[in-house]
Amino acid sequence: MKLNELKLEVDYFEFDENLYQKVKPTPLKNPKLVSFNKKACDLIGLDYKECETEEFLEFMNGTKVLNGSIPYSMVYAGHQFGYFVPQLGDGRAINLGSVNAWHLQTKGSGLTRYSRRGDGRAVLRSSIREYLISEHMHALNIPTTRALAIIDSQTFAHRDWEEESCAIVLRMSPSWIRIGTFEFFARTKNAKENLSLLANYVINQSYPHLKDEKNKYEKMFYSLVDKSAELLTLWQVYGFQHGVMNTDNFSVAGLSIDYGPFAFMDYFEKNSICNHTDEEGRYSYNNQPYIARWNLLVLANALAGICDENRLKEYMKTFLPQHEKVYLELMNKRLGLDASKSGNGNLYLILELLGSLESSKMDYNVFFYRLTNLKSFDDLSSILDIAVFQEPLKKWFESYEKVCNEQNTTFESRYEIMKKVNPKYILKNYIIQEAIEKAHEGDYTLVNDLLKIAQNPFDEHKNFERYAQPTPMKYSNIKLSCSS
Helix, strand or coil, X not given: CCHHHCECECCCCCCCHHHEEECCCCCCCCCEEEEECHHHHHHHCCCHHHHHCHHHHHHHHCCCCCECCCCEEECCCEEECCEEECCCCCCCEEEEEEECCEEEEEECCCCCCCCCCCCCCEEHHHHHHHHHHHHHHHHCCCCECEXXXXXXXXXXXXXXXXXXXXXXXXXXXXXXXXXXXXXXXXXXXXXXXXXXXXXXXXXXXXXXXXXXXXXXXXXXXXXXXXXXXXXXXXXXXXXEECCCCCHHHCECCCCECCCCCCEECCECCCCCCCECCCCCCCXXXXXXXXXXXXXXXXXXXXXXXXXXXXXXXXXXXXXXXXXXXXXXXXXXXXXXXXXXXXXXXXXXXXXXXXXXXXXXXCEHHXXXXXXXXXXXXXXXXXXXXXXXXXXXXXXXXXXXXXXXXXXCCCHHHHHHHHCCCCCCCCCCHHHHHHHHHHHHCCCCHHHHXXXXXXXXXXXXXXXXXXXXXXXXXXXXXXXXXXXX
8 A cells, every 4th residue: 555545543532632632743854764664564554665755754754644644642640660740641752543453653753742851852772772672572472562664864862961863763553552541531630531431442442352341441451460461471581671661651452662771681680670760670670570560550549430449459469370370381381391291380490490590690592592402411512601600500401301301301392392482583782782873873774684683583694693692791781771
């Protein structure tokens, strides 16, 4: 489909006009295309060749409005690092409308009513990071927003005492509603009516099977609890750290959204913190499931006007057990094992592994990839040689070999299980940083190369073997800034 043939639908104006702002984007100076994503084009039926046209550049930059589009930004509240902020909102994101149930949003398109003290811009650095990681998460089967394209410009903004070029990334999601949206609506003048409208809106978008159900708002909450338990499991299993799990960054559709100072862990460290703003470690790797539970309890409180809050809190008791059950199942798969063949789901083996990985200072995901390709317990050099300290892992392998024998598994049978869940490539921050540095020089080649790797992490990429190696220690587990 041609760009001009796309018809967008806007369904947000059923809400009170105080709950959003119709706003025009502020174009960037001399925009230029960095990259576009063919797979995302397919989702909305857009011919990807259209992305190479001047018209597409104008669309990304906000100077061309597609048929049916009425650009707007949404208001929401949120708990940021545990403290309630009564009004936040899309401070630099502008919603364009939806196509094929994908809601398009440009991030970095200028000031809105909700920008507070910000400039409404996103810099190239953070835009590249979000563009690549959203596609990588999808390829790892982790629920996420998507990204269609990214543009650079000759508009500049100050970040961390430096001047950086501004960019716009076109994000796509089945829903942009957050827990913080419900928090804001719960404090409006006609709270009950507004909450009901919002809950109906979310059900239509994300839980249509509940549309005609009795107690549908409670069931919406239960569904989100289930989805979030699985989402957090996937984050933990792959060593992903979100960095800023505020309630305004927590999707009610059970998706990973709003990628800021995120990281895939380099060497394993259970209390790893990827955001240097997070001085107390609220959003550390190990704490993520508990913060998700905390956020969901905040939502339960916000829904009290239209739900039985006690029922919601009672259901919340299932969150951690669900999370732990799926975590055991997936971690067993990463080891080529079957959790159901052990009375405790091989819990102690997994706990011993995590301790061994941390003690040995082993690259987390590289360990699993090399384990996938292990041919013999008599030669562990492919794994032990990349550990800073080998003894903890040697001891763990004794336990692992014993379990493998007890379950009567072979290297071949374990390989068949592991090859589906242990990718060769994980987009770590130092890898993305290389692309960012080249992009700042006007060379976007590596951004596009990394997009292919991000979307195909289980495949061979002969020219990029170095990215399948352990992270150089000087780049490992570096903390990042919220600034973007």
